[in-house]
Amino acid sequence: MQKVLLNPSNIVHMMWFSLLLLLLGFSGIEANRTIVEYVPGYPGKLPFKLETGYIGVGETDEVQLFYYFIESERNPVEDPLVLWLTGGPGCSGFSALAFEIGPLTFDYASYNGSLPSVTLNPYSWTKVASIIFIDAPVGAGFSYAKSSEGYYTSDTKSAVQTYTFLRKWLLNHQNFLGNQLYIGGDSYSGIIVPMLVQNILKGLEDGLRPKMELQGYLLGNPVTDSYTDVNFRIPYVHRVNLISDELYENAKLYCSGDYVNVNINNTLCVTALQAIKECLLQINLAQILEPQCAFASGKPKEIEWDLRVQDSKTMNYLLSQTQLPELQCRGFTYVLAYKWLNDDRVRNALGVREGTVETWKRCPKTFSTYTEDVTSSVAYQKNLTETGLRALIYSGDHDISVPYVATLAWIRALDVDVFDEWRPWFVEGQIAGYQVKYMNDNYRLTYVTVKGAGHTAPEYKHKETLAMVDRFFARYPI
Numbered sequence: 492m493q494k495v496l497l498n499p500s501n502i503v504h505m506m507w508f509s510l511l512l513l514l515l516g517f518s519g520i521e522a523n524r525t526i527v528e529y530v531p532g533y534p535g536k537l538p539f540k541l542e543t544g545y546i547g548v549g550e551t552d553e554v555q556l557f558y559y560f561i562e563s564e565r566n567p568v569e570d571p572l573v574l575w576l577t578g579g580p581g582c583s584g585f586s587a588l589a590f591e592i593g594p595l596t597f598d599y600a601s602y603n604g605s606l607p608s609v610t611l612n613p614y615s616w617t618k619v620a621s622i623i624f625i626d627a628p629v630g631a632g633f634s635y636a637k638s639s640e641g642y643y644t645s646d647t648k649s650a651v652q653t654y655t656f657l658r659k660w661l662l663n664h665q666n667f668l669g670n671q672l673y674i675g676g677d678s679y680s681g682i683i684v685p686m687l688v689q690n691i692l693k694g695l696e697d698g699l700r701p702k703m704e705l706q707g708y709l710l711g712n713p714v715t716d717s718y719t720d721v722n723f724r725i726p727y728v729h730r731v732n733l734i735s736d737e738l739y740e741n742a743k744l745y746c747s748g749d750y751v752n753v754n755i756n757n758t759l760c761v762t763a764l765q766a767i768k769e770c771l772l773q774i775n776l777a778q779i780l781e782p783q784c785a786f787a788s789g790k791p792k793e794i795e796w797d798l799r800v801q802d803s804k805t806m807n808y809l810l811s812q813t814q815l816p817e818l819q820c821r822g823f824t825y826v827l828a829y830k831w832l833n834d835d836r837v838r839n840a841l842g843v844r845e846g847t848v849e850t851w852k853r854c855p856k857t858f859s860t861y862t863e864d865v866t867s868s869v870a871y872q873k874n875l876t877e878t879g880l881r882a883l884i885y886s887g888d889h890d891i892s893v894p895y896v897a898t899l900a901w902i903r904a905l906d907v908d909v910f911d912e913w914r915p916w917f918v919e920g921q922i923a924g925y926q927v928k929y930m931n932d933n934y935r936l937t938y939v940t941v942k943g944a945g946h947t948a949p950e951y952k953h954k955e956t957l958a959m960v961d962r963f964f965a966r967y968p969i
Contacts, residue, residue, distance in 0.1 A: 521545075525842030531594075532831065533609040539617060543841045545634075546663075548655040553641040557633035558628040558844070559588055560664075562616045568720055571706070571964050572670040573622045574657055576687075576946075578678025578714065580649070582854040582863055583632030584624030587677070589828055591949040592616040592956070593624065597827040606834055607827040614953035619961045621667065623660065627653050628861060635847040642880065645862035650686035654694065661701045673964075674708045677943055677947040678893070681713025682863075685871035692878060707881030707935075709952040709960070712893045712947040715901050716867040718751055723897035724748045725767065730896065731779060731889075734770050735947050742767060744765075749917050759862070763927050776891040777821075778945025784820030806853070825853055869901050876907050882936040883963045887944030887951060888924065893938050902938055907931050916959070939969060941958055 524544040528536050540562040544879045545555045552802050563570035577587045583903040594615035598608035626632030628649035629642055637641045644652070661668055674691070688708050714720055727738035744752065745759035749759060753760055775783045784805065809826040824958065831837050832851040875882070884902065888897035913929035916939065939959055944951040962969045 508538065527840060527842070530609060531645070531834065531836045532597075532606050533595075537610070540567075543843075545844070546656045546659045548652045548659070549641065551637075552674055554629045554636050554644075554652060555634060555844075556629065556652070557584075557635075557849070557884075558656075558660070559584060559593075559624040559841075561588075561594060561622055561624075563621040564594070564615075564618050568670075569619050569669075570670070571620045571673055572667050573616070573620050573673045573675050574653075575622050575624050576627060576674075576676035576683055577624070577631075577654065577682040578676070579631065579678050579681050579854050579858070580628060580646075580683075580863070581631045582678070583851065583856040584626050585604075585632055585828060585832065585851075586825075588624045590825070591677070591901055591947060593622070597824065597831070599824050599827065602827060604886075606836075607831045609831070612953060614957040616949075616957060616960055618957065619964060620673075621670070623657075625653065625656065630858065630860060630921045632851060633841075633843050633848050635844075639845075642860040644860065645863075646682055647686065648931050649691055649861075650683050653683070653687050653787045654690040657691070657703075658694070658699070658701060661703065665701070668704075670704060671964075672704050675710070677711035679714045681710050681893075682865050682868045683870045684708055684710055684713075685875060686865070688880070689871055689874060705880070707883070709883045709885075711885050711949065712887055713884065713898065714893055715898065716869050718867070719869075719901055720893050720897045722751050723894050723900060724747065724891055725764075727891060727894035727896050728767070728771060728774075733774060733779065734767050735839050738766055738770070738968040756808070771891075773917070777947075778887070778951060779889045779891060780943070782820055783944070784822055785836060800827055807810070809831065828853055872901070873905055876931060876936075877933055879933050880935075881963075882934070882938065883939065883960070885939040885941060885956070885959065887946055887948035888940045888942060889944060889951075889956065890946040890948075892946050901935065902929070903928070907934060907936060918955045918958045923952070923958070928968050937963065937969060954962065 523546070526541055527541040527543055539834060542560040545557055548556060562756060575584065575592070576586055577584050584686065587593060592615065593614055594617050595609055596612045598610045601608055626634040628644045629636050629652070674684050674688050685708070688705070691703060691705050695705065697946065725739070725742055728734050729736070742760070745757065745763050746753060750764060753764065755761060774785050775781045805822050806829060810829060829851065838867040845920060847944045884892070886898050888895050907929040908931060909927060910930040913925055913927045915922045916924055916926050922942060924942040926937060927938045929936040929938070941948040941955055941959070943950050949956040959969055
């Protein structure tokens, strides 16, 4: 066999060529990106840069994850980059974009049954950061798989796929490689985000490219532990006077403080919990001060703790009507996203691939191809306390589904010392909530309550949560 001798110059050129092929193969197809300047329902050109697209992950890019990317409206060169995950599992990133922290929303007052009018949220978090809103896991929003097998995923698999998504996205947007990076999410993302952050840290340790400037993570009203989150609902509803002292004391005594693992033969415990449920049947679990408007057949006999089920019942009813009721309830407003994103003109403007997703849904009621294989992310949170990261955890204090007392309980279980005691924080001279800060040699965690907010906080308190996150990114006291 004839030997081929290579000089150093040729070796360097071959290495760069191989790297180029790797980058091209890993970054997806350039045509997967769409710059969206105009959208149906909005008068004129959008006053910010909106990009949508797909990133392929998995073997042979079998899974196609859809995203919306909005550059910071202040300074995209210096402001942080945030990857934002929406809860569920299976809620579309557009839900966070339109109803929580993004710049677009809908003009509810003028809705007349035709294509909804689009308006601007003056308190969008894109005022202070560039944000990637992702439809994850596969099957959420406009994300899809090329085969039926590709739709099968889980908590751990979704965290891995989202990490691959982020690596590929950054290779396609190398001008953001130097920006400070934060991973954020709300609700069920409290399970996924800590795993994703740990995957990123492991990648950095292993020297994987691209190198990310990871600074920390944010979680709002986070689902964290399947036992703690549920068990603290009873103490919470007592704390906010939705049940009497007698009912609470009976439940605490007869159930021994465990309201999850109930022995059906313990009639005293079962009776106490049934009395509590009767008091809560008409309470809005997402925001206790707002009306309960979920549609169901007949009088509900049992509390449905899963907010997706309530949302699904409401949307099924509203979408079946030729004329919508007056939008007096917050849940009714979600129907405008269904009307807008299932319009062919809107899909075309956003670059949605034809024939991939028949009907967009905000938060599907059932996700039969998804396995919730992580019941608690506390161990992941504990691992992160040994890193140099910053964390912002916040809760709307009127949320029953993930009560703030449950979130405080697992934060305290991390055994990180308090260095700034519980105290109020302010926006325009008014108390916006309360905060407490934790710190060790490696880690900083700020826990914030948002006064009067529900699940999730930014949907109810736009101005206050923008002030909160702006101060956090700027390392300024909240």
